[in-house]
Amino acid sequence: xxxxxxxxxxxxxxxxxxxxxxxxxxxxxxxxxxxxxxxxxxxxxxxxxxxxxxxxxxxxxxxxxxxxxxxxxxxxxxxxxxxxxxxxxxxxxxxxxxxxxxxxxx
Numbered sequence: 001x002x003x004x005x006x007x008x009x010x011x012x013x014x015x016x017x018x019x020x021x022x023x024x025x026x027x028x029x030x031x032x033x034x035x036x037x038x039x040x041x042x043x044x045x046x047x048x049x050x051x052x053x054x055x056x057x058x059x060x061x062x063x064x065x066x067x068x069x070x071x072x073x074x075x076x077x078x079x080x081x082x083x084x085x086x087x088x089x090x091x092x093x094x095x096x097x098x099x100x101x102x103x104x105x106x
Contacts, residue, residue, distance in 0.1 A: 007037055015042055016049045 032039035051059035
């Protein structure tokens with residue numbers, strides 16, 4: 001789950017709707033000032049909405065970002081588990097001082 005943003009989700013969604021509705025498109029910097037948000041934040045919201053709508057191929061969609069984050073978390077968890085198994089296998093590995101099954105000890 002992404003970190004909570006500085007601006008409420010409702011404001012983000014409404015700002016994108018306002019931007020996408022009229023023709024000609026409003027100037028992002030002026031619109032951001034009217035809404036009381038940073039112009040780069042508004043620009044990023046618009047770009048992400050366009051990616052989610054399939055209008056941009058250069059950005060991941062929100063669903064793809066969420067999937068990527070989940071896969072990265074899972075990968076990190078698996079790496080930790082593998083490290084634990086490596087440590088355990090080294091601990092339980094047969095040592096040269098203990099007789100093995102083929103050493104003639106009964």
